[in-house]
Amino acid sequence: MAIGIDFGTSNSAIAVIGGKAGAGKPKKAKVASFAAVEAETTARTAPTVLFFPSYQPETHFGHDAVRTYLFNGLEGRFIQSMKTFLPSKTFQGTQIRGQQLEIEDLVAMYLRRLIAAAEASLGTKIAEDVVLGRPARFSLDAEADALAEARLLRGAERAGLPKPRLLIEPVAAALAYEADLKRDETVLVADLGGGTSDFTVMRVGPSHRDLPDRRESVLASRGIPVAGDKFDAEIVRAALLPILGLGSSYVAFTDSAPVPHWIFHELLAWNHVSFLKSKKTLEFLKLVAKTSNAKPAIQRLLRVVEEDQGYLLFRAVERAKRELTTGTHARIEDPEHGLAVEADISRETFERVTAPLLEQIWSTAIDCLAAAGIGAEGVDAVFMTGGTSLLPAVRARFVDKFGSRKIKGGDTFTSVVEGLARSRA
Secondary structure, three states: OEEEEEOOOOEEEEEEEOOOOOOOOOOOOEEOOEEOOOOOOEEOOEEOEEEEEOOOOOOEEHHHHHHHHHHOOOOEEEEEOHHHHOOOOOOOEEEEOOEEEEHHHHHHHHHHHHHHHHHHHHOOOOOOOOEEEEOOOOOOOHHHHHHHHHHHHHHHHHOOOOOOEEEEHHHHHHHHHHOOOOOOEEEEEEEEOOOOEEEEEEEEOHHHHOOOOOHHHEEEEEEEOOOHHHHHHHHHHHHHHHHHOOOOEEEEOOEEEEOOHHHHHHHHOHHHHHHHHOHHHHHHHHHHHHHOOOHHHHHHHHHHHHOOOHHHHHHHHHHHHHHOOOOOEEEEOOHHHOOOOOEEEEHHHHHHHOHHHHHHHHHHHHHHHHHHOOOHHHOOEEEEEOHHHHOHHHHHHHHHHHOHHHEEEOOOOOHHHHHHHHOOO
16 A cells, blocks of 8 residues: 655645555545535545634644634634744744744644544554655755755654655656556646745656656756735735825824834734734734824724634635636635735736746756756656646746646646655555
8 A cells, every 4th residue: 555645835735555456557636635615525635724622622633623613713723824934943833822832843743633534534544665756956045955854854753654655746746647648757846835836847758657666757847935925915015005094104102103013923823913902002902093194994904803804814815826827806805704804816917927937946946947957948848837837927937838738737736645655556
């Protein structure tokens, strides 16, 4: 039994491959299903989130964590994007229900629940011998990258997986792409997720598939910690900060003063919004509201902070971003759960404000090609996966360089986990 675990920034998945395939045929991968928002529906990925309600001792994970958080009052600790914090030397852990938890403990808590749910779905015991994905680079800083890998491994060990083998996620995606190939190719994999954008140039196909060591098949890998989360932040900056009071002023003693910029900076990441809920900051914001020259905006800001609406806000932003993959305009809103803000954004604005991020991603792709020693003409296919790969401006850049005929895709959200399992099959 070959087992792959994709511990993602936004979503995670588990796949297994077992049994024997016919001669010359690749084995089939089976991806676990998880209970989704409604009890009668399932999904092939689980949100990488934990929820610790303040009113009960249980800990909720995945779709159940989101459902419990949204429909039972938003009261408690909602933990998301753990993977993003792995390379951060300053983030050691947090206190939950009076207990100090290291980031490795949070990773372990999530993985244990993910594994238990996958075992129930697959009817298979998740053994110790698994392949765990990691980005090409957690961080551009080598020391921080090493720290993130060590933390991920310690979290896996605490979850009962003492010796997982790590595989770079775009290499795993290449193995998933390779499964159905009838001829050899050189593929550029673009794995564009929530936290990182990773690239690999790799030789794949029938003559490579059964090699015992695939390291020689990999011509180059590169990555950058710029992806969907940072695109979301630019939507917040462009569409929401102005209606939350950015650029406004208040009366400090007898003089007019600008509302400090650092407050709005915290709104660019959903999990930083709760940092504004300190007694000192709330008292300051209430003082600002009394003398603000933009009172409705500051009142909205106060609601977002007091009601801890960071997750709701970015959930609405994510929905709007998805709408912009097919439409020219999107609405950022969530009236059902009382989100304090609503705004419109156009695809034109979105692509303009995220253009610098796209340039960073594109430069990393070109660097990967250069490291592999080939140009666009030497690439037979470009396999694009991950949610950020669906953005029209992102895809257009690759089409312009390689031509639409070379652009390939599989399952956007499970290609990596299937490849992780396939690397052991």
